[in-house]
Amino acid sequence: MNSVVTDTIRFQPKQELLWRLIDEDRHDEEGVAVGKIIGYGGSAGGAKSYALRNCLHAYCCKYPNSNVLLFRRHYDDIRKNHIEPMLAEHPDLQTFYHKTEKTIRYPNGSLFEFGFADNEDDIYKFQGQEYARIGADEAGLATEKQLKFLLSRNRAPKRKTAKMIMTFNPGGHSHRYLKRLFIDRIYENNEHPNDYVFIQAHMWDNVEWVRHTLDAMGITAEEYYSWSDDNRRGFTLQYADYAHQLSRLDEYMKRAYLYGDWNTYEGQFFGKFYRDIHVMEPFPITAEDKEHQNYTIVGGMDYGNTTVIELLARDRNGTIYNFAELHMEELTMSQKAKRAGAWLASIGMDGVPIYADVTMMGAFHRDTGNTDTAAELFRAEGINLIPVSKQKMGGKTFRIGCNDLIRDALYWERENGELTVKPKLYFFPQCASIIKTLPELMTDTANIEDIEQGQDVLDHDYDALKYGIIHLHTPPPAPRSEIGRYARQVFMKVKKSMHGTQYARFQ
Numbered sequence: 001m002n003s004v005v006t007d008t009i010r011f012q013p014k015q016e017l018l019w020r021l022i023d024e025d026r027h028d029e030e031g032v033a034v035g036k037i038i039g040y041g042g043s044a045g046g047a048k049s050y051a052l053r054n055c056l057h058a059y060c061c062k063y064p065n066s067n068v069l070l071f072r073r074h075y076d077d078i079r080k081n082h083i084e085p086m087l088a089e090h091p092d093l094q095t096f097y098h099k100t101e102k103t104i105r106y107p108n109g110s111l112f113e114f115g116f117a118d119n120e121d122d123i124y125k126f127q128g129q130e131y132a133r134i135g136a137d138e139a140g141l142a143t144e145k146q147l148k149f150l151l152s153r154n155r156a157p158k159r160k161t162a163k164m165i166m167t168f169n170p171g172g173h174s175h176r177y178l179k180r181l182f183i184d185r186i187y188e189n190n191e192h193p194n195d196y197v198f199i200q201a202h203m204w205d206n207v208e209w210v211r212h213t214l215d216a217m218g219i220t221a222e223e224y225y226s227w228s229d230d231n232r233r234g235f236t237l238q239y240a241d242y243a244h245q246l247s248r249l250d251e252y253m254k255r256a257y258l259y260g261d262w263n264t265y266e267g268q269f270f271g272k273f274y275r276d277i278h279v280m281e282p283f284p285i286t287a288e289d290k291e292h293q294n295y296t297i298v299g300g301m302d303y304g305n306t307t308v309i310e311l312l313a314r315d316r317n318g319t320i321y322n323f324a325e326l327h328m329e330e331l332t333m334s335q336k337a338k339r340a341g342a343w344l345a346s347i348g349m350d351g352v353p354i355y356a357d358v359t360m361m362g363a364f365h366r367d368t369g370n371t372d373t374a375a376e377l378f379r380a381e382g383i384n385l386i387p388v389s390k391q392k393m394g395g396k397t398f399r400i401g402c403n404d405l406i407r408d409a410l411y412w413e414r415e416n417g418e419l420t421v422k423p424k425l426y427f428f429p430q431c432a433s434i435i436k437t438l439p440e441l442m443t444d445t446a447n448i449e450d451i452e453q454g455q456d457v458l459d460h461d462y463d464a465l466k467y468g469i470i471h472l473h474t475p476p477p478a479p480r481s482e483i484g485r486y487a488r489q490v491f492m493k494v495k496k497s498m499h500g501t502q503y504a505r506f507q
Helices: 002-008 013-023 048-062 075-089 091-096 120-126 144-152 175-183 211-217 221-226 229-239 241-247 251-257 287-291 333-346 374-380 398-410 432-440 459-472 485-498
Strands: 037-042 067-071 103-105 111-115 133-136 163-168 196-201 296-302 306-314 320-329 354-356 385-387 413-415 418-421 425-427 447-451
Touching: 013 037, 013 048, 013 163, 013 196, 037 048, 037 175, 048 067, 048 075, 048 111, 048 133, 048 163, 067 075, 075 091, 075 111, 091 103, 120 144, 133 144, 144 163, 163 175, 175 196, 211 221, 221 229, 229 241, 241 251, 296 459, 306 333, 306 459, 320 333, 320 432, 320 459, 333 374, 354 459, 374 385, 398 425, 398 447, 398 459, 432 459
Parallel strands: 037 163, 037 196, 067 111, 067 133, 133 163, 296 354, 320 425, 354 385
Antiparallel strands: 103 111, 296 306, 306 320, 413 418
16 A cells, blocks of 8 residues: 555645655654644645645555544535545545445555534544544634544554644634634643644645646746745736636635735634733732722623623723623523622722613613613612713714724734734633633624624623723714714603713713
């Protein structure tokens, strides 16, 4: 079977580099294995799939009794993109392919398994398995949970280093996770920088897209690969039909799929949020700080079946800290009001203004058999509840203005591993829910300035954050004429119902 490797597999330069990384055991000066987790990808058309399956095939041929796994998220994809092409590329393997098991059992004892997990928890069918090499093709389509579980199945015999290879383009469920590891090289918990290595592969690294044109011009593949990266890119963009197809995509997708731009993708709205930057070691923010005005402290509340309060403190330099969080579910209105009042008092934050949507002031927010509105119940527990004024911000809607404000507060720049521009918004670890949900909010593909609608499970924390943070920001006053008739009518009704209680004033 070793003849299969040398006789029928032809790797392009980037693919050859991938094979060397998969094949070699490399160690640092202290003898610790490096490059155990390999990323390979970039723009569409970089010949990732061919490279991955043939590298794993070559490994099985070269090393007897090896177990490898080639994974795609869905069965149809593993069948169409790998099983059928591999058996066509290497007809001699058809004798050793077991259709039911979806495995190839080589004469030298090696086992090549094709795996998938249509549903997220299907990944646990690999529990108890061990693979010296695991390839996750189109890894961005799998979830972070699935990729991490596969990594736990990556084991090799003694004196050998187990390796996992992930191929991917910008975008998908795991874009942010993969970008953090391989592009930004920002590591958390027990992740070690030397474990990760990345090969950037573009369409112009794959000669097959322009081979017909090259043949017509009398140019060999060897000559093509001797050109600079810029020259190969220009030639491919001019002559490759597939490049012409991708160039007709909207700018948002073209930059991701044609150019492999990791910072422009169809996915997370708050792509600048990183745990290691924005989640900080907590420090005391107390009632004494509030009394001495060391901080301006406010809260934002999103009221509903899931009710969230986020507490924010702005220091004298304008930096904002999301320092406390309360989540309430499966409680009645009166129970939520009592719990919120007790919680605020317990942390010395009773009396802090809590900004909430005016809808909770309405008559339809009442417990069965209770004449008090939700707002009245909360105020009865001593909560300083104030309706949010949803006026326009800089000519933009309230919602878009809040999006811009939070994006600006999260923004940072890094150079040579050091932050050259620091964010203006940080989170304490105890605010676990917003730390989890904020980066999971997706962009609305119809309006990239906005968050995709219908993410009700995820946006409660964000809504509470925006109601609070908007009142730590002082925008220029909006002209009276910009406030709609309906908004003024709602405001006047709320004002009358408050009987002198403090309220957020329309400008």
